[in-house]
Amino acid sequence: MTNIRIVTDSTADIPLALRQELNIEMVPLKIHFGDEEYLDTVTLQSEEFYPKLTSSPHFPRTSQPSPAEFLDLYQRLLEEPNTEVISIHLASVLSGTYQSALLASTMLEDSSGKVHVFDSCSASYGIGALAVAAARAAKAGQSVDEILELVRTMRENFYIYFLVDTLEFLQKGGRIGKASALFGSLLNIKPILSLDRAGEVAAIDKVRGHKKAVARILELLATDVSGKTIRSLHIAHANNLEGAEQLRAAIMQQFVVEHVDYITLGPVIGAHAGPGTIAAFVSTV
Known part of the structure; x- marks a missing residue:
């Protein structure tokens, strides 16, 4: 049986406990205050961010993960036998995150077609809901094609x-x-x-x-x-x-x-x- 792993990025805003429960992997975006760089929801949490947002003299900037960050994760996941990956990300019109993930999927050696990168065409829990549904469907034994059809249908509704x-x-x-x-x-x-x-x-x-x-x-x-x-x-x-x-x-x-x-x-x-x-x-x- 195929082992299906779900990957998303930090803008999905999935609570940590739920990500851990469903074994969802997350690649963080970065946030910058002046020269300070943080990993979204990893080294900077929401409860720390909002006070900093109002007190910092610097307006925050954000940046996408690199293809190398996605590539490292995909390679690690694909070391598990019979594994395929569904990677669901922030809308491509809002960020280069989707493109980084897509590029990483083309850089894999001997793993062609095993990573399926999906544009959520959404943000925050518009992504998170798709990733959570995909992870639950994977746990229930659905196939890659069935899961991709599920998230497409959800995205349209x-x-x-x-x-x-x-x-x-x-x-x-x-x-x-x-x-x-x-x-x-x-x-x-x-x-x-x-x-x-x-x-x-x-x-x-x-x-x-x-x-x-x-x-x-x-x-x-x-x-x-x-x-x-x-x-x-x-x-x-x-x-x-x-x-x-x-x-x-x-x-x-x-x-x-x-x-x-x-x-x-x-x-x-x-x-x-x-x-x-x-x-x-x-x-x-």
Whole structure:
């Protein structure tokens, strides 16, 4: 029987205990404050990152893993007999992480076709949910083809909505333009953001005030999941548990949800979204 191993990167924001339980391997991205370099969720945890984000004179920068880092991991995993690897990563339009993993897979000797690199077209638990589902399917004895079909189906039936306190961090990180960031700071306008099917950050609506933004998310979600069952809801936050609890309560009051959990946004995702961000990751598969 084929031994299938799941690999992801640190932007998947999978809690450590769950990664260990499911034997998911993780390659960290890097985060830089001036000349200081940290490994995302390895040498810098969320509880250390957010205070540093507000106190440091340096705006954080992020960088992808090198192909060599992926290659070392793939080689180690493939030393196990009859092993194949499914490697699920941050949207290729947001980072070069996917390309690093893909390049590493082509550098393997005598292991052609044994590493399957998958573009999540997502971020944070939009990646994490796919990796967790893949790991559980591997444990259940499903084949590589079955698991890849599962994550493709999940990717097409996944919905993300997030609210940021400020668009400053997305603008400085190059994810949106200056005009959008300026507009968002005026008149308490709260843009409701999502990721499009390619993984690009997209504003799907703009409303005034936090309460109206949450109410609008409920309307959007009702349209997106009409006729479907919400299999899982993961509420994520960037040092804003109170806001996360409010969003969870609002969704749970209106929808039947089979599974709900909280996720903390890790340093790399938090560096782009900014402190105070809350998000809902919804799967109907």
